[in-house]
Amino acid sequence: MLDDTKSNKVLVEVKDLKMHFPIHAGIFKKRVGEVKAVDGISFDIYEGETLGLVGESGCGKSTAGRAILRLYDITEGSVKIDGVEIGDTPQPNLRKMRPTMQMVFQDPQASLNPRMSVAAIIGEPLNEHSDMSKAEKREKVLSLMDQVGLNRDFANRYPHEFSGGQRQRIGIARALALNPKFIVCDEPIAALDVSIQAQVVNLLEDLQEEFGLTYLFISHDLSMVRHIADRVAVMYLGRVVELASRETLFSDPKHPYTQALLSAVPEPDPWLEEKVDRILLEGDVPSPSNPPKGCNFCTRCPQVMEICKTEEPPTVEIAPGHIAACHLYS
Numbered sequence: 139m140l141d142d143t144k145s146n147k148v149l150v151e152v153k154d155l156k157m158h159f160p161i162h163a164g165i166f167k168k169r170v171g172e173v174k175a176v177d178g179i180s181f182d183i184y185e186g187e188t189l190g191l192v193g194e195s196g197c198g199k200s201t202a203g204r205a206i207l208r209l210y211d212i213t214e215g216s217v218k219i220d221g222v223e224i225g226d227t228p229q230p231n232l233r234k235m236r237p238t239m240q241m242v243f244q245d246p247q248a249s250l251n252p253r254m255s256v257a258a259i260i261g262e263p264l265n266e267h268s269d270m271s272k273a274e275k276r277e278k279v280l281s282l283m284d285q286v287g288l289n290r291d292f293a294n295r296y297p298h299e300f301s302g303g304q305r306q307r308i309g310i311a312r313a314l315a316l317n318p319k320f321i322v323c324d325e326p327i328a329a330l331d332v333s334i335q336a337q338v339v340n341l342l343e344d345l346q347e348e349f350g351l352t353y354l355f356i357s358h359d360l361s362m363v364r365h366i367a368d369r370v371a372v373m374y375l376g377r378v379v380e381l382a383s384r385e386t387l388f389s390d391p392k393h394p395y396t397q398a399l400l401s402a403v404p405e406p407d408p409w410l411e412e413k414v415d416r417i418l419l420e421g422d423v424p425s426p427s428n429p430p431k432g433c434n435f436c437t438r439c440p441q442v443m444e445i446c447k448t449e450e451p452p453t454v455e456i457a458p459g460h461i462a463a464c465h466l467y468s
């Protein structure tokens with residue numbers, strides 16, 4: 139399923155994961171409903187690979203990433219990291235697993251404490267999860283700065299003294315401090331200037347190769363995902379509608395939603411741009427607190443059938459490693 143350079147060992151197993159947020163209203167804050175941000179997603183992530191997770195804003199990508207890392211108490215389902223079930227582990231007992239799995243956030247400005255020096259920020263995870271001496275910690279922090287391309291002379295500076303790209307490097311160094319195996323990169327370049335996005339992506343790729351890291355790369359930027367991901371999962375309204383290798387997904391998308399999403403990618407060549415067959419989706423994405431019956435995509439699908447309005451489509455393997463949840467294939 140993966141190319142020869144990647145392992146076939148499953149590092150992260152996500153099964154029927156649901157993350158529903160309660161909606162409270164009224165003076166007594168009565169529970170009146172729930173936002174089904176993630177509504178039963180399943181996939182495996184192989185050791186050393188990058189799984190891209192794409193979809194429109196609000197489809198549940200970030201919630202999925204956070205739920206997999208157990209930054210939330212999940213509503214239902216199972217998450218195994220390296221064979222260890224963490225889906226139902228109480229938060230205090232997750233401490234042991236924390237070093238294995240880390241997150242790189244979208245907005246480095248917001249995720250770095252402005253009152254802490256860079257050395258303190260990068261070294262913070264070591265205070266809690268290691269018994270290194272002060273000198274050992276300092277050396278580790280400086281070597282992490284080298285690894286992410288930050289000048290070690292700037293260790294005592296503060297986040298505001300750095301550019302956006304450098305701040306993201308600080309966030310990456312912090313995520314690497316405990317030698318993780320699995321990193322959720324949540325839109326890691328979305329807040330950066332286009333000119334430095336490629337540098338940060340190259341850095342993530344180099345680090346992956348050097349340390350054998352496994353990434354869940356969340357992005358709405360399909361061109362970037364096409365560049366970095368080995369396989370790609372497409373989400374719509376809390377569910378994974380299609381998953382395939384990068385080559386297959388971009389050359390032969392099967393789900394009508396994936397086809398529409400890919401057809402919206404801008405074509406830089408004006409001559410080709412004229413020839414692109416765009417699929418325009420009608421209507422808005424329904425609310426995740428009140429998703430449609432049957433297939434979540436039925437209200438906007440250009441190929442909708444009667445069955446789509448009543449029955450949720452099963453997820454089927456159309457070809458080896460290529461899965462889709464659509465009645466056209468069930």
Ligand SMILES: Nc1ncnc2c1ncn2[C@@H]1O[C@H](COP(=O)(O)OP(=O)(O)OP(=O)(O)O)[C@@H](O)[C@H]1O
Nearest residue numbers: 159173175194195196197198199200201202358426
């Ligand atoms: N803590 C929360 N409480 C209630 N609803 C939430 C919470 N976090 C997310 N949501 C809702 O869950 C849905 C999915 O949000 P999420 O941020 O996961 O989507 P996303 O695909 O990552 O979007 P974006 O790319 O804009 O970040 C949205 O409707 C959002 O409003």
